[in-house]
Amino acid sequence: MSLDMLQTKTLLSVRDLTVTLTTEGCDVLRGVSFDLAPRQILSVIGESGSGKTVLARALASWLSEPLEITGGEILFEGRNLVEDPAFARHLGGREIAYVGGNPAGALDPTMTVGAQLVEKLRAVRPEISTQEARRKAIRLLEAVKIPAAERRFHEYPFQYSGGMMQRAMIVDALMSDPALLIADNITQPLDVTVAAQILKLMRDLNKDFSTAILFICSSLPVACDAADEVMVLHGGRVVERQVPSGLIASPEHAYTRTLIEELPTLWTGTRESAPPPSRDQQAIMSVRGVAKHYETRGASGKAQVQAVRNVEFDVFPGDNFGIVGESGCGKSSLMRLLTGLERPDAGTIFFEDENIGQASPKRLRALRRRFQLVLQDPYGSLPPQSPIGAIIEEPLKIHGLGNRAERRDRARAAMSEVGLNVASYDSLPTGLSAGQRQRLNVARAMVLEPRLLIMDETLSALDQTEQGKMLNLFERLQAQHGFTYIFISHDLTMVRQVCSRIAVMYLGETVEVAPNERLFFDPGHPYTRALLSAAPTLEKRRYLPEECLLEGEPPSPIDLPPGCAFAGRCPHAFDRCLSETPRLQTRNAQALAACHLIDGGVAQ
Amino acid sequence: MSLVRYLARRLAQGALIVFLVSALIFTLLRVVPGDPVRLMAGGMAPEALIEEIAADMGLRDPIYVQFGRYVAGILQGDLGQSFVRPANGAAVGGASFDDSTRGERAKVWSLIANSAPMTLQLALLAMIFALVIALPIGVWGGLRPGAWPDRFALYISSVFVSLPNFWLGIVLALLLSVKLQLVPAIGYNGFAYTILPAFVLAIEIAPFIIRTLTVSVAGVMSQSFIDIAAVRGLTRNQIVFRHVMKNSAVPLLNLLGVQFSMLLGGVLVIEFIFDYPGLGLLTINAVMQRDFPLIQGIAIVTAAAFVLINIVVDLAATTIDPRLEY
Ligand code: SF4
Numbered sequence: 001m002s003l004d005m006l007q008t009k010t011l012l013s014v015r016d017l018t019v020t021l022t023t024e025g026c027d028v029l030r031g032v033s034f035d036l037a038p039r040q041i042l043s044v045i046g047e048s049g050s051g052k053t054v055l056a057r058a059l060a061s062w063l064s065e066p067l068e069i070t071g072g073e074i075l076f077e078g079r080n081l082v083e084d085p086a087f088a089r090h091l092g093g094r095e096i097a098y099v100g101g102n103p104a105g106a107l108d109p110t111m112t113v114g115a116q117l118v119e120k121l122r123a124v125r126p127e128i129s130t131q132e133a134r135r136k137a138i139r140l141l142e143a144v145k146i147p148a149a150e151r152r153f154h155e156y157p158f159q160y161s162g163g164m165m166q167r168a169m170i171v172d173a174l175m176s177d178p179a180l181l182i183a184d185n186i187t188q189p190l191d192v193t194v195a196a197q198i199l200k201l202m203r204d205l206n207k208d209f210s211t212a213i214l215f216i217c218s219s220l221p222v223a224c225d226a227a228d229e230v231m232v233l234h235g236g237r238v239v240e241r242q243v244p245s246g247l248i249a250s251p252e253h254a255y256t257r258t259l260i261e262e263l264p265t266l267w268t269g270t271r272e273s274a275p276p277p278s279r280d281q282q283a284i285m286s287v288r289g290v291a292k293h294y295e296t297r298g299a300s301g302k303a304q305v306q307a308v309r310n311v312e313f314d315v316f317p318g319d320n321f322g323i324v325g326e327s328g329c330g331k332s333s334l335m336r337l338l339t340g341l342e343r344p345d346a347g348t349i350f351f352e353d354e355n356i357g358q359a360s361p362k363r364l365r366a367l368r369r370r371f372q373l374v375l376q377d378p379y380g381s382l383p384p385q386s387p388i389g390a391i392i393e394e395p396l397k398i399h400g401l402g403n404r405a406e407r408r409d410r411a412r413a414a415m416s417e418v419g420l421n422v423a424s425y426d427s428l429p430t431g432l433s434a435g436q437r438q439r440l441n442v443a444r445a446m447v448l449e450p451r452l453l454i455m456d457e458t459l460s461a462l463d464q465t466e467q468g469k470m471l472n473l474f475e476r477l478q479a480q481h482g483f484t485y486i487f488i489s490h491d492l493t494m495v496r497q498v499c500s501r502i503a504v505m506y507l508g509e510t511v512e513v514a515p516n517e518r519l520f521f522d523p524g525h526p527y528t529r530a531l532l533s534a535a536p537t538l539e540k541r542r543y544l545p546e547e548c549l550l551e552g553e554p555p556s557p558i559d560l561p562p563g564c565a566f567a568g569r570c571p572h573a574f575d576r577c578l579s580e581t582p583r584l585q586t587r588n589a590q591a592l593a594a595c596h597l598i599d600g601g602v603a604q
Numbered sequence: 605m606s607l608v609r610y611l612a613r614r615l616a617q618g619a620l621i622v623f624l625v626s627a628l629i630f631t632l633l634r635v636v637p638g639d640p641v642r643l644m645a646g647g648m649a650p651e652a653l654i655e656e657i658a659a660d661m662g663l664r665d666p667i668y669v670q671f672g673r674y675v676a677g678i679l680q681g682d683l684g685q686s687f688v689r690p691a692n693g694a695a696v697g698g699a700s701f702d703d704s705t706r707g708e709r710a711k712v713w714s715l716i717a718n719s720a721p722m723t724l725q726l727a728l729l730a731m732i733f734a735l736v737i738a739l740p741i742g743v744w745g746g747l748r749p750g751a752w753p754d755r756f757a758l759y760i761s762s763v764f765v766s767l768p769n770f771w772l773g774i775v776l777a778l779l780l781s782v783k784l785q786l787v788p789a790i791g792y793n794g795f796a797y798t799i800l801p802a803f804v805l806a807i808e809i810a811p812f813i814i815r816t817l818t819v820s821v822a823g824v825m826s827q828s829f830i831d832i833a834a835v836r837g838l839t840r841n842q843i844v845f846r847h848v849m850k851n852s853a854v855p856l857l858n859l860l861g862v863q864f865s866m867l868l869g870g871v872l873v874i875e876f877i878f879d880y881p882g883l884g885l886l887t888i889n890a891v892m893q894r895d896f897p898l899i900q901g902i903a904i905v906t907a908a909a910f911v912l913i914n915i916v917v918d919l920a921a922t923t924i925d926p927r928l929e930y
Binding site for chain 2: 060061062092093094097098100102105106107108109110111119120123124156158172173176
């Protein structure tokens with residue numbers, strides 16, 4: 001057989017595959033057909049409920065009750081896996097490898113990662129010696145860029161970060177040199193910079209190990225980035241399949257068209273974001289040199305976690321202020337400080353004229369009338385047993401405002417303002433959708449007529465369409481009540497759409513504070529550029545990941561090295577970065593960044 | 605390094621616990637009614653003689669003085685002498701109030717050292733029996749939650765729990781040793797005498813092990829790494845015997861530690877029924893004879909054993925699951 005023939009032969013051929021949810025009698029996949037050539041990367045994209053995960057599991061022979069294949073064929077190298085479940089199971093972990101979206105729980109917590117990699121290879125290829133398996137594992141760990149692979153081989157899963165664990169799971173899948181790798185939502189739980197690294201890694205591996213990849217995901221930009229071709233799944237059917245450029249340029253199916261249209265953009269045609277308010281007025285919230293550390297017990301006794309350091313910014317009345325950063329950057333700790341749930345170890349947080357960090361508990365309670373927190377999780381933050389009206393009235397009761405009738409009126413007014421049906425005043429929140437729950441949270445926060453609303457990942461749990469509606473609502477409320485917002489988020493696209501000014505956090509510090517346009521088009525800090533380069537988008541990239549993003553993950557906030565915290569991942573790092581910690585400095589009137597490059601980079 | 609520090613800390617804590625236990629027991633024994641000297645000297649002994657003996661033994665000093673003296677002794681490895689037992693064996697009656705044998709009363713330490721190994725042997729064998737019974741039933745039940753192995757585990761545990769141990773002991777003794785003459789039952793005259801009481805004890809502990817195992821095995825089975833293991837290509841046997849068993853071992857280990865401590869400290873009924881010469885029997889006799897030094901000695905030794913077993917269990921648990929840092 002010539003090489004040519006090998007390449008044109010199909011590896012996987014799915015014909016009319018139908019999977020039924022037997023308890024309901026409804027089909028989750030309806031007649032799905034597609035071919036996958038060896039070495040090809042095919043993205044499968046679809047919203048939740050489109051059947052993409054079911055497809056992944058069907059191919060990995062991992063369907064469990066009550067899901068069942070009720071029709072069609074899965075031909076792997078010509079053999080029908082549906083008719084030969086024993087052969088299908090035999091392929092699992094050998095020729096067909098699967099990597100899921102939850103790396104955290106994927107390995108036995110009581111065994112070292114290395115031992116489990118060896119165990120897996122020896123399970124499917126007993127003829128390979130332990131020594132050899134070990135060498136292979138370490139080689140692959142190096143190939144997926146796990147630093148100090150020899151040492152990491154002997155570490156336990158809980159000592160790995162999420163991104164490293166996902167790399168380890170990819171190694172696990174590749175141990176047996178599979179012909180097909182099913183990657184089911186593997187970048188979902190990861191931060192953008194880490195996800196971008198994993199995507200790049202996957203493409204490299206595809207080249208080096210000639211593995212065909214079925215890449216399943218729910219984000220169109222990621223899917224287009226990752227694959228040779230993109231297949232769109234909608235309602236259990238394949239509605240379209242094209243190369244990425246073709247799909248973006250001329251989507252054929254209506255669903256794909258709406259998907260592309262609704263996708264928020266970073267660089268072009270964004271919503272008209274409000275210009276930053278005038279800075280002549282007094283800041284509504286002013287944060288200076290705030291720091292907070294926690295004690296933990298580490299490997300060698302007590303250790304300090306520097307959760308928040310050197311945070312500085314001002315928020316002006318009418319502002320939409322954004323705070324962005326990846327997980328572990330200290331956003332949540334900062335939120336707790338801003339709302340007075342915890343007190344800073346150093347620095348001041350002025351809300352209007354009062355220092356929240358030092359206000360008495362009684363004073364703080366009074367102040368809370370004027371700044372309110374809207375929480376992230378729409379399911380955890382509502383008491384399930386109280387009716388909607390009572391939930392909204394509760395803050396009024398706590399602050400002793402109005403009599404019963406007045407409270408009722410205000411609650412109803414708030415409900416209609418956020419777009420909740422006033423008739424549901426007496427019903428329980430259990431029947432509400434995620435979006436409605438978020439509206440209820442907003443209503444509860446705004447009945448007190450606060451001046452400042454702090455939104456902690458408020459929109460993260462909502463889908464694109466619902467997010468858009470909520471943003472419109474926020475805008476309307478702002479126009480009517482003159483609210484000032486602080487949005488705490490990991491989502492650059494969301495921040496790009498609504499915020500007038502944005503602070504970027506890295507390892508507990510504000511490394512850059514700038515107006516929206518300026519931050520996106522002329523970032524002053526290399527980390528901001530890395531973040532922007534990694535953000536998934538269909539547009540032409542302004543910043544190339546290859547130039548802006550180095551390997552690696554943020555160092556642990558315990559025992560921080562001296563100098564710039566980003567130095568280890570910064571493409572521009574030079575000597576001074578390792579010895580001297582950069583402070584926020586002005587780049588011009590409105591933009592600040594903490595990087596030595598700004599003042600020319602020379603030692604002082 | 606941190607292991608040494610950890611051990612030092614745990615041992616220091618343990619020493620404090622043992623000290624507190626002995627202080628408590630010491631005080632309690634001296635405030636409860638019943639004068640041990642009266643028991644020793646016999647009902648007929650004149651009051652003056654009793655006072656003399658008591659003063660001689662230091663029993664009329666303030667409690668803290670007595671306790672200080674006692675602790676000083678312990679630190680030199682001396683748990684004192686029994687009030688009633690002579691060095692040669694059987695307990696002395698109360699008749700000999702002339703007390704010529706005083707010097708030859710048994711050392712508490714050697715009394716304990718003689719019976720503790722017996723109890724240890726009994727406890728270990730009981731543990732082995734219990735594991736042999738409970739491991740298969742419990743693991744199987746946990747692998748099939750809700751199905752009949754799970755229900756079987758539940759039923760058999762209920763049956764075991766509802767058998768009173770003294771009743772089971774007597775029935776088995778009658779059946780196996782009197783009727784069928786398979787194993788000896790009463791007293792001790794070789795290893796075979798341990799089997800029957802150990803078996804009765806095993807039946808008593810087995811339900812706890814079964815319960816813990818079914819719950820923890822079922823818990824581990826529902827975790828995602830077990831689910832994924834099959835997709836990764838591991839065989840069912842590898843999953844069950846390597847991963848499920850190891851991950852369910854920590855709760856089991858904790859339970860075994862507690863059960864073993866209880867066996868060491870308190871198999872009173874069973875040792876009494878089978879007249880098994882272990883710590884339990886020694887305790888019962890010591891209490892009945894108001895043999896203060898002996899009771900104290902047993903309390904201290906068992907408390908120390910508890911502490912040590914606990915440390916061993918925790919160490920073993922951290923070896924199995926590295927997330928449990930010390
Ligand atoms: S200070 Fe140096 S290391 Fe830090 S971001 Fe600037 S150039 Fe990079």
